[in-house]
Amino acid sequence: MLTALEFTQVPLEEQAFRSDIREFLNSTLPDYPPHLRARSWMGSSPEFSRALAARGWLGLTIPVEYGGSAKGFFSRFVLSEELLAAGAPVAAHWIADRQSAPLILRFGTQAQREFYIPRICSAQAFFCIGMSEPNSGSDLASIRTRAQRNEQGWLLQGSKIWTTNAHQCHYMIALVRTSGEASDRQKGLSQVIIDLSLPGVTVRPIVDMAGDAHFSEVFFDNVQLVPDALVGVEGQGWDQVNAELAFERSGPERIYSSIALLDCWLQLVRGHGINDPSTTELVGTLVGEIAVLRALSLAVTRKLVDGESPAVEASVVKDFGTDFEQRLIRQIGEWLGAHPDVEVSGALLRTLAYLEQMGATFSLRGGTREILRGIIARGLGLR
Secondary structure (H helix, E strand, C coil): CCCCHHHCCCCHHHHHHHHHHHHHHHHHCCCCCHHHHCCHHHCECHHHHHHHHHCCCCCCCCCHHHCCCCCCHHHHHHHHHHHHHHCCCEHHHHHHHHHHHHHHHHHCCHHHHHHHHHHHHCCCCCEEEECCCCCCCCCHHHCCCEEEEECCEEEEEEEEEEEECHHHCCEEEEEEECCCCHHHCCCCEEEEEEECCCCCEEEEEECCCCCCCCEEEEEEEEEEECHHHEECCCCCHHHHHHHHHHHHHHCHHHCCCCHHHHHHHHHHHHHCCCCCHHHHHHHHHHHHHHHHHHHHHHHHHHHHHCCCCCHHHHHHHHHHHHHHHHHHHHHHHHHHHHCCCCCCCHHHHHHHHHHHHHHHHHHCCCCCHHHHHHHHHHHCCCC
16 A cells, blocks of 8 residues: 555755755744644644745645745655644644645635635635534534525535634635435535635634643534635535545644654653663654654655545554554653653653643544544455
């Protein structure tokens, strides 16, 4: 399935770009504390996003005529990896840049491309994606939110939940039912662009245990959408979403959510000169596993470069990556418990405490394990 694994490396010409990014991050985020770095791609700063846009670093894979840089997927991988390793606050633009712009570019009308994509590339339009619904879990095919065609365009009724960063976004691309009933499953589903400032839209942030609000509930009460709100072909929303989710599930953000904790712990181990067999084994295990996961993500990037839609491979990366991110938190916590005489910094403890509270969400966002493994099983012909 991931046959390109052993051949895939970041091209040498991207090294200069990597150096530019690190220089920018060192000057923009000096002394950024690890407990903030641990928020990774869930930390939000519109100002930081606009600073990236000013350097032409949003829309790297988007054609120049729509405000992008046309640099390709390996450039975007390098940028994503450096931003995530630094724990940069990228949430404001992340979804719009990662999947909304490519989706509109591929399936949208010319008018949609010309209106939305330049705004995404300049960090003037932030997007969220409306998929999950109350009482449905990750079963997207059971969607009940409905957009009904009328003389003004589409009349929208329903709600979404666990929508990442909706309270800080301008637009949502939502999967909705435009025909049939929930029992029809994938049939009759379409994607629409929703201006979240429209009358009838209510966004309620969901505050988590750490005191952050990464997710929201969004309610639609007789929201009137324009005719051009439909993305792509009516009734083809399921296929479009699966193409979109390949972008969401394959990137390095499915590997580096706990990287700030790993960095802190490795500094602790080196600083105290700890090299007992169990510590050495854990260091080797964690570093070796993250290297393999990075190679898997690069292999998926190669498939995107080749014009493929690696939905199954992306699900593999997301499933294994999430397991690693969560296990890393547990293993480092257990190591600290087994070494009570080691003096631990407050920065490491704050980082661990945050991730212990948030780690459970890693296997929810972007698709649960059960959904991902169903996709993998179908891809292997097992169901």
